[in-house]
Amino acid sequence: MMLKNEYDVVIVGAGPGGSITAMHLAKHGLKVALLEKRQEIGTPKRCGEGLPLTATEIIKLGVPDYVIRQPINGAIVYAPSGKEVIVNMGDLAGYVVERKELDKFLAYEAAKAGAYVQAKTEVTDVIIENNYVVGVKAKYQDQEYIIKAKVVIAADGVESTIARKAGLNTTNKLIDIESGFQFEMANVKIRDPKKLELFFGKEIAGRGYLWIFPKGDGVANVGIGTAMTEKSARQLLEEWIESRPDLFSQASIIEVNAGGIPVGGLLDNMVLNGFAVVGDAAHQVNAIHGGGMHEATDAGKLLADVVAKAIENNDVSQEALSLYNKLWWEARGNKLLKVQKLREFFDKLSDDDMNMMAESLSGDDLLKMAKGSKVVGLAKILIKKPKLLLLAKHLI
Ligand SMILES: Cc1cc2nc3c(=O)[nH]c(=O)nc-3n(C[C@H](O)[C@H](O)[C@H](O)COP(=O)(O)OP(=O)(O)OC[C@H]3O[C@@H](n4cnc5c(N)ncnc54)[C@H](O)[C@@H]3O)c2cc1C
Structure with missing residues (x-):
């Protein structure tokens, strides 16, 4: 095997977070191993495959045509009453991609930058000496490997x-994990x-919420992310599909996907x-829409720069690496925390409250809320509805 027994950095998991981190570390000139337990990177997908243009660490690589299934310019959001709010996002807001291809493309980019990538290699444990993580134990086929590293990075997803x-x-x-x-x-x-469709109730x-993310030519990801319900996510999805013959009476199932989505529990220390x-292993996900590719890759770039500097300074102590905590909380964490608080507010709303909000909010208001920006539209409504104001008092 080409896997060596010593690297500067070992990264566990070749999802978008792991691959982007590996690519940047390799560009810093470090010896990097990116290990993925699955036999084919990106497969099976656990994703609605919505990639926003704001995921700049991916977009700026020039996502190839074979990865893109459908350009997207906005969304249609349906309240429980069926009332719709259209969110227009200009000519292009992002893509629905083929995630299996995207993950492989990102791994190719990591390899091109000089990282060594190896599939079907499961990291089974970390090696700790003198209170420092100094390597990992890994398994490829039936063979065990001991791999030393100055830094080990866990990018091993929600099941971390x-x-x-x-x-x-x-x-x-439990309250901060959704089943997808x-x-x-x-x-x-x-x-x-060109529009994502989101259904609330x-x-x-x-x-x-339930979603339809179009992939072109009548193909779509039809899914649900939910939590704390009596019925399972699968049951709710199947029942909804049955109840909507207008959308699905002629539809067939090509693939079945399932996975957990962290929607809270941001870590002060990583x-x-x-x-x-x-x-996802650090719960870096937008708690309202559940999207995590943008977050994992933004954080991966920040982390790679901090780790490269720490190795250059010959100091990989928790104190030196904690610059990553600081930079990430400044860049993303504080925004994501606001989004989480908003999610907690939405959790408490009844269908009537949601219908009322749909009557009063514009597509632009919804977009701002999902990004954790100033909640102008929400404030307008809360002033008129004292009951909602009470529910939202932790937002103010
Ligand atoms: C149903 C559903 C729909 C979603 N829809 C969207 C969406 O439309 N847009 C969006 O942006 N996000 C979406 N997400 C979230 C998104 O998929 C994740 O946020 C994203 O994949 C996180 O990237 P990551 O690199 O942190 O982790 P992952 O992509 O989960 O990658 C982790 C990798 O680590 C590997 N691994 C785990 N343990 C080990 C080990 N011990 N050794 C070696 N390898 C290991 C795993 O096999 C996996 O490949 C969705 C999630 C679900 C479940």
């Missing part, structure tokens, strides 16, 4: 085990091929001596 093995407690609260379930379907009735989606965590 590596941070805990290193001694960083990343266990999330999705069918990729063909022959779906698509209203506007306690009956149909519990505290979350580093230890010789160790850091990034992406």
Whole structure:
């Protein structure tokens, strides 16, 4: 095997977070190994495949045509009453991509930059000496490897085990995890091929929402992200599809996807001596829409720069690496925390409250809220509705 027994940095998991971190570290001239337990990077997908243009760490690489399935220019948001709010986002807001291709493309970019990437290689443990993480144990086929590293990075997604093995407690609260379930379907009735469609309502989606993300030619990801419901995400999705013959009577299921989505539990501390965590493994996700590719890759770039500097200075202590905490909280964390608080407010709304909001909010207001910017539209409504004001008092 080409896998060596010593690197500057070992990264666990070749999702978008791991690949972008590996690419930047390799560009800094470091010896990097990016290890992925699955036999094919990106497969199976666990994603609605919505990639916003704001995910600049991915977009600026020049996403190839074969990765892009459908350009998107906005969304249609449906309140429980069926009342719709159209969110127009200019000529181009992003893409629905082929995630299996995107993840591979990002791994190719990491490899091109000089990182060594290896699939079907599961990291089973970390090695700790003198209170420093100094390497990992990994398994490829039936062979065990001991790989030394100055820094180990856990980019192992929502099912992350590596941070805990290193001694960083990343266990999330049940209330801050959503279950995602999705069918990729063909022959779906698509209203506007350039718009994502989002459907809200306690009956149909519990505290979350259902989505149709078009992939062109009547193909779409039809899914749900929800939590704390009596029915499972799969049950809710199947029941909703049954209840909408206008959209799905001719549709077929091409693929079944499931996965957890962290929608809260941002970590104050993401580093230890010789160790850091990034992406879903660090709960770096937008708590309202559940998108994490943008967050994992922005954080990956920040982390790579901090780790490169720490290695150059020969100091990979928790104190040196904690610059990543500071920079990430300044750049993304504080915004994501506001988004989480807004999600907690939305969790408490009844269908009537949501219908009322849909009557009063513009598409622009919704967009600002999802980004964690100033909640102008929401404030307008809250002033008129004292009951909502009470529910939202922690936002103010
Ligand atoms: C149903 C659903 C829909 C979603 N829709 C969207 C969307 O439309 N847009 C969006 O931006 N986000 C979406 N997300 C979230 C998005 O998929 C994640 O936020 C994103 O993949 C996070 O990237 P990551 O690199 O942190 O982790 P991941 O992409 O999860 O990558 C982690 C990798 O680590 C590997 N790994 C785990 N343990 C080990 C180990 N011990 N050794 C080696 N490898 C290991 C895994 O196999 C995996 O490949 C969705 C999620 C779900 C579940």
